[in-house]
Amino acid sequence: MVSAAEQSLGVLIRKLESxxxxxxxxxxxxxxxxxxxxxxxxxxxxxxEGDRTTQCCLVVQGWTGRYRLLTRGRRQxxxxxxxxxxxxLESLHRPVMDHSVASLTKTMVAxxxxxxxxxxxxxxxxxxxxxxxxxxxxxxxxxxxMLGLGRRSAFEHMAxxxxxxYLKLRAVGLAGDGRYPLPITQVDLGDALxxxxxxxxxxxQVLRGQKLISLHSSTLVIEDWAALVRISEFDPAxxxxxxxxxx
Amino acid sequence: MVSAAEQSLGVLIRKLESxxxxxxxxxxxxxxxxxxxxxxxxxxxxxxEGDRTTQCCLVVQGWTGRYRLLTRGRRQxxxxxxxxxxxxLESLHRPVMDHSVASLTKTMVAxxxxxxxxxxxxxxxxxxxxxxxxxxxxxxxxxxxMLGLGRRSAFEHMAxxxxxxYLKLRAVGLAGDGRYPLPITQVDLGDALxxxxxxxxxxxQVLRGQKLISLHSSTLVIEDWAALVRISEFDPAxxxxxxxxxx
DNA sequence: CGTTGTCTTGACTGTTATCAATTGACGTGG
DNA sequence: CCACGTCAATTGATAACAGTCAAGACAACG
Numbered sequence: 001m002v003s004a005a006e007q008s009l010g011v012l013i014r015k016l017e018s019x020x021x022x023x024x025x026x027x028x029x030x031x032x033x034x035x036x037x038x039x040x041x042x043x044x045x046x047x048x049e050g051d052r053t054t055q056c057c058l059v060v061q062g063w064t065g066r067y068r069l070l071t072r073g074r075r076q077x078x079x080x081x082x083x084x085x086x087x088x089l090e091s092l093h094r095p096v097m098d099h100s101v102a103s104l105t106k107t108m109v110a111x112x113x114x115x116x117x118x119x120x121x122x123x124x125x126x127x128x129x130x131x132x133x134x135x136x137x138x139x140x141x142x143x144x145x146m147l148g149l150g151r152r153s154a155f156e157h158m159a160x161x162x163x164x165x166y167l168k169l170r171a172v173g174l175a176g177d178g179r180y181p182l183p184i185t186q187v188d189l190g191d192a193l194x195x196x197x198x199x200x201x202x203x204x205q206v207l208r209g210q211k212l213i214s215l216h217s218s219t220l221v222i223e224d225w226a227a228l229v230r231i232s233e234f235d236p237a238x239x240x241x242x243x244x245x246x247x
Numbered sequence: 248m249v250s251a252a253e254q255s256l257g258v259l260i261r262k263l264e265s266x267x268x269x270x271x272x273x274x275x276x277x278x279x280x281x282x283x284x285x286x287x288x289x290x291x292x293x294x295x296e297g298d299r300t301t302q303c304c305l306v307v308q309g310w311t312g313r314y315r316l317l318t319r320g321r322r323q324x325x326x327x328x329x330x331x332x333x334x335x336l337e338s339l340h341r342p343v344m345d346h347s348v349a350s351l352t353k354t355m356v357a358x359x360x361x362x363x364x365x366x367x368x369x370x371x372x373x374x375x376x377x378x379x380x381x382x383x384x385x386x387x388x389x390x391x392x393m394l395g396l397g398r399r400s401a402f403e404h405m406a407x408x409x410x411x412x413y414l415k416l417r418a419v420g421l422a423g424d425g426r427y428p429l430p431i432t433q434v435d436l437g438d439a440l441x442x443x444x445x446x447x448x449x450x451x452q453v454l455r456g457q458k459l460i461s462l463h464s465s466t467l468v469i470e471d472w473a474a475l476v477r478i479s480e481f482d483p484a485x486x487x488x489x490x491x492x493x494x
Numbered sequence: 495c496g497t498t499g500t501c502t503t504g505a506c507t508g509t510t511a512t513c514a515a516t517t518g519a520c521g522t523g524g
Numbered sequence: 525c526c527a528c529g530t531c532a533a534t535t536g537a538t539a540a541c542a543g544t545c546a547a548g549a550c551a552a553c554g
Binding site: 432433434444445448449451452 | 531532533534535
Binding site: 153154195196198199202 | 541542543544545
């Protein structure tokens with residue numbers, strides 16, 4: 001049996017190792033972090049726009065997303081966050097949130113006080129640098145999404161997202177063999193892609209019809225990686241991952 | 248007569264002061280930076296996607312933008328950068344560019360070697376923090392643009408951008424009195440907003456027709472700030488500026 | 495076994511893109 | 525000073541992509 005705190009530490013280490021190798025001292029320092037674990041059902045806010053935060057939130061199980069709302073029920077999701085991610089890492093330097101973070105699935109998060117993260121990064125510059133690089137990769141992903149929102153068709157945009165998610169999940173061991181769990185609703189997908197749920201549904205049907213992907217019980221199977229990459233003009237450089245054969 | 252290097256220092260100091268007050272020591276350290284000045288005509292690339300950089304680029308005069316291209320001539324501009332901004336500051340930590348930076352107008356830039364910036368931030372944590380905050384604000388602006396690209400109408404989105412630009416320019420003394428220079432083409436505006444140039448033109452006509460703005464010889468005049476804020480649901484919190492009366 | 499949320503489908507609407515042509519502004523050189 | 529060239533802005537006509545509304549099917553879960 002693995003305790004929740006051990007699991008939190010595990011996903012965090014796995015994520016950081018996907019950015020840079022960790023020294024034994026760095027691992028020990030991470031192990032001393034106090035993780036306060038919380039379970040969430042889908043659709044619960046973890047932090048809200050306008051909140052002044054004093055802790056960060058590490059995703060341990062499930063998916064979360066950052067988002068903002070507009071009038072008339074419009075929502076834009078800015079990013080998906082998977083185990084190992086710290087969606088509100090920026091709150092360390094800008095404590096007042098300009099957006100919200102919510103669970104998209106059943107989720108386990110571990111809360112870590114800013115204080116402890118500050119000590120950690122002050123005494124371990126290598127970890128500070130890994131956290132910063134992770135923030136910059138998030139920024140690169142924002143730009144990739146902007147390109148999709150502004151200039152790709154719904155079809156290309158969705159194909160691009162599925163490529164991105166595959167590499168992101170695989171980097172932390174949550175995908176492989178051309179498949180991964182996609183535990184979110186079509187509404188969430190639409191709010192990330194800037195599309196209506198109806199249109200998401202139709203575009204998914206085309207992607208399946210063209211044998212690019214298939215979906216069975218919330219598992220996405222990539223049936224034709226090369227075609228997905230081609231039509232969405234996907235170039236993985238922005239994700240900052242080590243080069244690795246894809247399939 | 249002000250030398251180009253003095254002018255570079257001036258805009259940089261003004262920008263940093265809009266983020267955090269500077270100590271005399273910090274000013275002196277900034278003054279010791281070597282600025283290599285370059286003049287550019289509109290539409291020239293400063294750094295290109297894929298480049299491995301060894302210096303950063305400070306905008307001294309004119310506007311620049313970050314962008315990426317897709318097939319069929321599609322372009323998405325991710326951000327506008329005005330005097331005082333360092334569009335490729337992130338290259339300090341991720342030297343391989345995942346997008347390009349280009350001049351949008353006649354532009355003066357000052358190049359600063361990474362080396363010198365690293366020395367500067369290592370010996371002046373206050374400056375390091377100001378640079379990071381600036382990077383995080385850029386990230387917040389990305390999210391604001393994503394919201395516009397994904398979920399606002401063209402009309403709302405453009406109104407929102409005009410509000411944002413007013414506050415950004417005013418923060419460094421380049422706007423005031425409800426007006427500012429808007430020296431870019433409708434094509435550039437469209438590539439930032441995810442719209443065709445034709446549609447940009449038509450939306451501009453509506454904005455003028457409703458007496459929200461007017462445009463004379465590349466000067467944008469805000470005729471009805473309150474209405475712009477209302478229709479675009481503009482909330483300036485994300486820009487990280489000090490509170491200040493708007494008009 | 496019914497309730498609830500999610501997915502799916504059809505019909506229709508609307509925003510924005512595309513294509514093509516014209517007008518306008520500005521700088522240059524004769 | 526005017527003719528010309530160039531680039532940006534504007535206009536009109538048409539098409540395409542994606543949204544909205546409404547209803548029904550399906551599936552998970554208590």
